Amino acid sequence: MTLAQQAPTFGQYLLQRYGERVHKVAIDAAFTCPNRDGSKGIGGCTFCNNVSFSPNGRQPKSIAEQIAAGRRVVRKRTGAKKYLAYFQAYTNTYGDLQQLKSLYDSALAEPDVIGLSVGTRPDCVPPAVLDLLAGYQAQGYEIWLELGLQSAFDTTLQRVNRGHGFAEYQESASAARARGLKLCTHLIAGLPGEQASHCHESLRQVLEVGTDGLKLHPLHVVKGTQLANQWRRGEYTPLTLENYIQIAADLVEMAPAGVVWHRLTGTASRDILLAPEWCAEKWRVLNGIEQELRRRRTDRKVA
Numbered sequence: 311m312t313l314a315q316q317a318p319t320f321g322q323y324l325l326q327r328y329g330e331r332v333h334k335v336a337i338d339a340a341f342t343c344p345n346r347d348g349s350k351g352i353g354g355c356t357f358c359n360n361v362s363f364s365p366n367g368r369q370p371k372s373i374a375e376q377i378a379a380g381r382r383v384v385r386k387r388t389g390a391k392k393y394l395a396y397f398q399a400y401t402n403t404y405g406d407l408q409q410l411k412s413l414y415d416s417a418l419a420e421p422d423v424i425g426l427s428v429g430t431r432p433d434c435v436p437p438a439v440l441d442l443l444a445g446y447q448a449q450g451y452e453i454w455l456e457l458g459l460q461s462a463f464d465t466t467l468q469r470v471n472r473g474h475g476f477a478e479y480q481e482s483a484s485a486a487r488a489r490g491l492k493l494c495t496h497l498i499a500g501l502p503g504e505q506a507s508h509c510h511e512s513l514r515q516v517l518e519v520g521t522d523g524l525k526l527h528p529l530h531v532v533k534g535t536q537l538a539n540q541w542r543r544g545e546y547t548p549l550t551l552e553n554y555i556q557i558a559a560d561l562v563e564m565a566p567a568g569v570v571w572h573r574l575t576g577t578a579s580r581d582i583l584l585a586p587e588w589c590a591e592k593w594r595v596l597n598g599i600e601q602e603l604r605r606r607r608t609d610r611k612v613a
Contacts, residue, residue: 317562320523320572324394324452331390332452334427335380338370338399339413344434345473356470356502356536357529359582373416377423394452395420396427403430403439411442418451425452427494432457432479435486444489454523455486456572458496462512466501471536476515483519494523494572499557500549501529502540506557513561517569524569526561527576528554530589538584548586555598562603574599 324332344350370376377395384390395417403410417423426446435455447453457479461467464475479495486493495516499509516524528549531541540546549557558574565571575595583590 317565317571317574318567320570323570327452328392328424330392331388332392332394332424333384333388333390334396335377335384335393335423336396336398337373337376337380337417339373339397339402340370341400341402341404343401343431344404345431345471350433350473351471353471353536355472356540357498357532359532359534373413374420377417377420381422392422392424393420394425394427394454395423396429398427398429401430401434402428404434407438407442410439414442414446418446425454427454427456429456429458429496431474432459432482433474435482437485440482440485440489440491443486444491447491454492454494456494456496456525457482457486459512459516460496460498461501461504461508462515463504463508466504466508469502480519483516483521487520492522493520494525494570495521496525497561498527498529499554502537502546506553506560509557510560510564513564517564517566522568522570523572524561524565525573526558526571527573528586528589528595530576530578530586531584532578532582533584534582541585551586551588551595551598554595555602558595558599559602559606562599563606 321331343354346352346354371379373395377393381393384393397413414426417426426443428443435457443453443455459476459479460470460472462476467475483493483495497509497512497516501508531538531546531548537546541548562571562574575592576589577592578589580590588594
């Protein structure tokens, strides 16, 4: 059994559902975050690269232009001819309802865009926004709400200056699922003060609330962050590759078969990555997880 068979990927899910490749096209809609504009906090999470948050450095193109650029890259690389507009950068439900509708409508106006994947924070999805997304789904679009939880432990969320707790996640996740929206939950392994047991418990609580998809990645230290300063002072030690592989394999084994894995690792470009160096090597990590899962199955058979 391969990693893909034990941990079905989002690409596989879309291929089975639509009978052809469907690919995400990332969009920056120039949103900000309540944890940086002062409504919840200033400076953002300790692991966020604040330099990249400078408004003067962000001049996103129109939604249509971004989709066109993404389409060209994806078609050349994978041949996909249908796309999900992935509202990825910052908090993509943090705005006036009519503003959100205008942006989402712009993406869905593209004839080869069959749906949306909307990344946001658990404290930024009021009922009206959930109703808007559910309305698109009712029209036949593929809609995913991606909630960045990271950890189910409030002490950890406070430590990284997240600006919300697990209760907000429970409320938003339950409200989304009550409307029939598909939910993808983001978790991070290696957060300050956490061990493997924290990751196990975070996933257990997420599964208890209910989720349709999961994203997991290791915490990496990048330039321009509070975490980078903590790392330089010796106050934070990143996970080793071996530890991350063990944690990821544990979570794959814990997750029910129906949960779709949108991501099992995350990378940072070498020009901003400080540590750990293996976070720049996606396939090394994925191959390691697959090998570990195979080893575990072999050991069980032998036993």
